[in-house]
Amino acid sequence: MNPAWLAPAWLAPTARAVPWQPLAGVAACLMAVCALALTTGSWPWGVLDIAAAGLAAAVVAGLHDPAAKLLSAVPTSAARRRARREAMLVPAGVALWLAYLSVAHVVAPKVGWPVGPAVALIATGLAVVAWAPERFAIEAGVATPLMWVALARAGVVIDEQYSQVVFAFQHHPWIVTAAAAAALLMGRNR
């Protein structure tokens, strides 16, 4: 019953059970952006937050489990199974983002390494999945980073406080990440 003993057994089937297509789709889009940027020699600054939102949504979409009903009564809880998926999806998403930024650096060194906003959006999406009602948790988690970036892009600024919230993933990404991680941990046994 030692989890370390179990690790080799669950690792491969869990990796196979994860729907990687959304992340692969986003990777293809990011590659297309990179190819275009390398060809034209200019970086499309405007798509950075959209790319981060797409990536976060794809990571969250990887939690979709078509066999969830069949597995709902096994001793390995849904939260633990989800945590295992997250342990695969999040590093893959972050690695993809770093690869994207490293290409961006070649064309436009001023891009810097804005890893924080992408991580904040991913963490927020995962936290929403942990707390949203089960029947639409994944959909809500996928929609969250997209909606958040859409709000920021729409420039909906009513007042200063509102603006602080809308742009929090950009201005305070690690605070957002910490809060989302705490929410994720607190919601893991729901």
Next chain:
Amino acid sequence: MTILTSVASLEIDELTKTYGRTKALDGVSLSAGRGVIGLLGPNGAGKTTLLRMVATVLAPDSGSLRLLGLDPADPGQRIEIRRRLGYLPQSPGLYANFTPFDLVDYVAVLKEHTDRDWRRDETRRLLESVGLADVMHQKIRRLSGGMKQRVALAAAMVGSPDLLVLDEPANGLDPDQRLQLRSLLSQSSTVLMSTHNISEVGALCQSVYVMFSGRVRFAGTPAELAGLAVGRVWEDDSQDPRAIRSWMTATGAFRHLGEPPAGAQVVDPTLDDGYLFLARQEHR
């Protein structure tokens, strides 16, 4: 109403569950030991809600539940129950890119079976027992609906569970596969299964519960359910408007359910007759 059979694997007392304004379960009680217990009722009667509670997937709003002598409300005991429980939900999803072998093996991993050799033997045994030995290494996406149902059934039976909870297990199975299912279930210890196939209940179940509108309206043996319609089934050559239900049988005669007229040729009721009579009472 309660049936007591040997040591109870299942003790359910006054369970209730409400979704919005709908009372899915309204004071359901039952108790059962070893054997196959059938759950009958129309769609929306609360069968799936009850099975999800027995599978420890859903918590009741009120009432108590003891499974295999343990309390599923306690997280530690719930895990222990799950180690000894198999659950086949209605229309279970599967991983299309897995083979049946991979899927059942994965379920065994999630059921905390750490011995790889044991898992492989168990997976092979189960897939053979559900008649999927020839396709156990084919992708699930290439299998028919009936085969997928049998893969899910094999997954539910990993580790020979003490309590097997099956939501319409015969869905999509052909007659031969249904017989195979009967043979499999008759070897299991405690099985609670819902079905719309009344003949399945007659062939397999030691006891039967009939639910309507979230309540248990009948509890007894299949023979007792059929017995509800004793003296209320008759046959003749033409349709009888006085009957509450009438249908033509394979012999061309009409079978009627209701209060028979004087001189009618009363026949022995079947399980279907008993169920239909009960359903008719319920809708009055």
